[in-house]
Amino acid sequence: MTGAVKESVANPYQALALLQSVAIERPLHRFTLEEYHRLIEQGFFQPDDRVELIEGILVDMSPLHPPHAGTVDSLKEDLVTNVKRQAKVRIQQPITLPQQITEPEPDFVLAVRTEDYRTKHPLPCDVLLVGEVSDSTLAYDRGKKAQLYAEAGIQEYWIVNLIDNVLEVYRDPVGSGSNAGYKIKLTYTPSEKIAPLALPNCHLDLATVFFGPTDDVLPDTEE
Amino acid sequence: MLTAVQEQVYEKQPSIVQVGTNSGKSSDPFARSRLRRFSLDEYQHLIELGFFDEDERIELLDGLLVEMSPINPRHAVCVDKLGGLLNHLLYKKAWIRVQAPITLEGRSSQPQPDVTIALLQQEAYEERHVKAEEVLLLIEVADSSLHGDQTDKLEIYASAGVIEYWIVNLVDNQLEVYQVPYLSATGEGNYKIKRTYARDETISPQAFPDCPIALNEVLPRGS
Numbered sequence: 001m002t003g004a005v006k007e008s009v010a011n012p013y014q015a016l017a018l019l020q021s022v023a024i025e026r027p028l029h030r031f032t033l034e035e036y037h038r039l040i041e042q043g044f045f046q047p048d049d050r051v052e053l054i055e056g057i058l059v060d061m062s063p064l065h066p067p068h069a070g071t072v073d074s075l076k077e078d079l080v081t082n083v084k085r086q087a088k089v090r091i092q093q094p095i096t097l098p099q100q101i102t103e104p105e106p107d108f109v110l111a112v113r114t115e116d117y118r119t120k121h122p123l124p125c126d127v128l129l130v131g132e133v134s135d136s137t138l139a140y141d142r143g144k145k146a147q148l149y150a151e152a153g154i155q156e157y158w159i160v161n162l163i164d165n166v167l168e169v170y171r172d173p174v175g176s177g178s179n180a181g182y183k184i185k186l187t188y189t190p191s192e193k194i195a196p197l198a199l200p201n202c203h204l205d206l207a208t209v210f211f212g213p214t215d216d217v218l219p220d221t222e223e
Numbered sequence: 224m225l226t227a228v229q230e231q232v233y234e235k236q237p238s239i240v241q242v243g244t245n246s247g248k249s250s251d252p253f254a255r256s257r258l259r260r261f262s263l264d265e266y267q268h269l270i271e272l273g274f275f276d277e278d279e280r281i282e283l284l285d286g287l288l289v290e291m292s293p294i295n296p297r298h299a300v301c302v303d304k305l306g307g308l309l310n311h312l313l314y315k316k317a318w319i320r321v322q323a324p325i326t327l328e329g330r331s332s333q334p335q336p337d338v339t340i341a342l343l344q345q346e347a348y349e350e351r352h353v354k355a356e357e358v359l360l361l362i363e364v365a366d367s368s369l370h371g372d373q374t375d376k377l378e379i380y381a382s383a384g385v386i387e388y389w390i391v392n393l394v395d396n397q398l399e400v401y402q403v404p405y406l407s408a409t410g411e412g413n414y415k416i417k418r419t420y421a422r423d424e425t426i427s428p429q430a431f432p433d434c435p436i437a438l439n440e441v442l443p444r445g446s
Binding site: 025038051060140 | 269272274285287375
């Protein structure tokens, strides 16, 4: 309760703008990646300011609901356990798509381990798998995000669809610009297992992803 | 680890799954409600950090960084004539600014109207831009921006309480005069009075009823 109130106070003009804003159909100013990085370095954004750069435009990331956050937690544990040291598991960290002037923060990324990404974020060629957990953002994740990831040539994209409780797996990126997309879409139900294309022997149990590990409930005896 | 059904899907869908396109449903891939909006302070900060070039024409509308449309010669000449005429008519009666920013605090907006007639207080304007309550008349010269000037800008100016707004409509070669701003029940700004004047008519600003402007001196000949 107090959390919600605090949030609106933390960013008053934003709330105001949302309340009063009129439909503005004018071309928006676009930043370059260098400018975006400069903004971050110069401390322009507040710690609670969650933004990503999409085609040069700053977009607010939607606040995380508990189902979303919990699913990301489960995925993280599962991925770290199963992927072991075959890839870097990155959770809600940026990747850079230079051609698209885009720097999103996907919910999870598997990246090659050839470097530790302290000097730059993973580039499309470093990304083995990109994933989003979707509830309110499903249309956006299937639309704009899929287009961008495909255009950048990211070979595999997962959407953990919390609306329908299925995993959507997209493979084989093709096309450019607004025509970019994935040739293959596979849908997995929570009773199934799945392995990323790049790590065929790393099987994830989707029941755990969607419903949490069975041993997550603490025994009564524990204080 | 594909199930039979999925393998079928795999085989039967060699064509592109158009996940990347919005199939023309919307011209707005960004879901405008999610765009990061800037406060006036942040906008000022961006300017101070040197984010915009001298020749970059940008205005802040409801917290969005909007690219202003380029000025064509006909538009430029019309602004020149208005500036000259008003400077002559209102010398030492009002402060006339051409294509300079005004600050609308309630709306996180800092547009650059073609002409602003404001209270005569030069010293204050050396410290900060003109505020909404100091504006006596705003004028936009509109060709390609006509729709926006009649909708988003009109709404923002009215809700900020700008008492009079003129659109020199170069598309229909007429002057549109908007007076008496009010807020609708839903909080949207609008003007109660709209009058349209043709090229052979004469009009005075509401604040200066004794300063008639012959519109044939402003609107281009012909069309």
